[in-house]
Amino acid sequence: MAKKRILVTGASGLLGLNFSLRYHGEYEIIGVVNQTKLSHLPFETLQRDFFNDGAAAGLIETAKADAVLHCAAMANVDQCEKEPEAATFVNGTVPALFAEEAKRRSIPFLHISTDAVFDGEKPGADGYRENDAANPINVYAETKLAGERNVLEANPEAIVARVNFYGWSISGRRSLSEFFYRSLLDGNRVSGFIDVVFCPLYVSDLARILSRLIWSSERGLFHVFGSRLLSKYEFGVEIAKTFGFDPGLIRPISWRDSGLTAVRSPNLVMNIDRLSAFLGGDVPDGIGGLDEFRSDLDSGFVKKIQEVRWN
Numbered sequence: 001m002a003k004k005r006i007l008v009t010g011a012s013g014l015l016g017l018n019f020s021l022r023y024h025g026e027y028e029i030i031g032v033v034n035q036t037k038l039s040h041l042p043f044e045t046l047q048r049d050f051f052n053d054g055a056a057a058g059l060i061e062t063a064k065a066d067a068v069l070h071c072a073a074m075a076n077v078d079q080c081e082k083e084p085e086a087a088t089f090v091n092g093t094v095p096a097l098f099a100e101e102a103k104r105r106s107i108p109f110l111h112i113s114t115d116a117v118f119d120g121e122k123p124g125a126d127g128y129r130e131n132d133a134a135n136p137i138n139v140y141a142e143t144k145l146a147g148e149r150n151v152l153e154a155n156p157e158a159i160v161a162r163v164n165f166y167g168w169s170i171s172g173r174r175s176l177s178e179f180f181y182r183s184l185l186d187g188n189r190v191s192g193f194i195d196v197v198f199c200p201l202y203v204s205d206l207a208r209i210l211s212r213l214i215w216s217s218e219r220g221l222f223h224v225f226g227s228r229l230l231s232k233y234e235f236g237v238e239i240a241k242t243f244g245f246d247p248g249l250i251r252p253i254s255w256r257d258s259g260l261t262a263v264r265s266p267n268l269v270m271n272i273d274r275l276s277a278f279l280g281g282d283v284p285d286g287i288g289g290l291d292e293f294r295s296d297l298d299s300g301f302v303k304k305i306q307e308v309r310w311n
Helices: 014-023 055-063 077-082 084-105 139-154 176-185 203-213 232-243 273-278 290-299 301-306
Strands: 005-009 028-033 044-047 067-070 109-114 159-163 190-193 220-224 250-253
Touching: 005 014, 005 055, 014 028, 014 203, 014 301, 028 055, 044 055, 055 084, 067 084, 077 084, 077 139, 084 109, 084 139, 109 139, 139 159, 139 220, 159 203, 176 190, 176 232, 190 232, 203 220, 203 273, 203 290, 220 273, 232 250, 232 290, 290 301
Parallel strands: 005 028, 005 067, 028 044, 067 109, 109 159, 159 220, 190 250
Antiparallel strands: none
C-alpha cells in the first residue's frame, strides 16, 4: 500500500523540520521551503516564494498531496512589529490560499496557530478555551488570528491547531529551550521571565499529536498544549536541572524590563479538555518532554538536524 503524501510548508522551521524528519518513513513527506533551499534531507523538498500568484495551488498539485500541514509563518514577534505588511500576508493571507486549495481537492488541511492570539488577562485556572474570544496584543498575534479566521472561512473542514512548543532547530537558536541550553552550557548568566506563563510541548510530542489529528474527524479550532503550566523562568530552571547546569545562572525578571519591542501576553493558561478527550486523557507534560529533548541531543538526532545544509 502506497504511503500517504503530506505537503509540509515551513520545512526549514523547527516544527516543520522535526515533523518531517520523524515521519518521513511513515509518510511521503514533501517539504516546502521559501527563500532558502535545503539539502542533505531524507525527504523531498520544493522551493517556492509564497508571494508568487498561484504558489499554493501549484505546490499541492506538484506534490500530489493527500494532506497539507501548514507550518510556515513569520514567527519572529519583534520582526512582525517592524514589517506588519509582510506579516499580514504570510500569516494572514497565505494560510487561506492553501486551505482553499485543500478544500477544492477534498484533502485534510491542518494549520498551525498560536496561544498568542489571547491577551493573557483571563482570570482563573480553567484557562482559555477554543471558543473564548481572542484579543491579540501585537502584530504577530493579530496576523495569526487573521490566518485562523481566513482558513476556517475558506475551508470549514480544516483544523486550526493552536500550539506552543520547544525543540532543536537548524540554527540552534530558534527556540527558548535552545537559548537556555546554549547560554547555560557556556556558563553565561541569562534572564527568565517570571510574569509570562505558558503550557509548552516538546516538538516530538506535538508532532505525534499532529500526525493523529490530521487524519482524524476533528475540525475547527483545537488547543494542543502541554498539561503543565509554568513561567519562562521556571522552564529555564527545569532545563538547567535536566542537563546538570547551575540554575543560579538564571535571573528572574519581568518581561517589561527586558527591552523587547512587542508586548507579551502574560498568562497563557490554555484549556486542553478537547485534547484530553481526543488522546484518552494521555496529554504529554511539557517538562516531561525535557527528557526526550536531552536524549535527542545525546543520540545524535540534533546533529542530524544541524547538519542540514543551506544552499
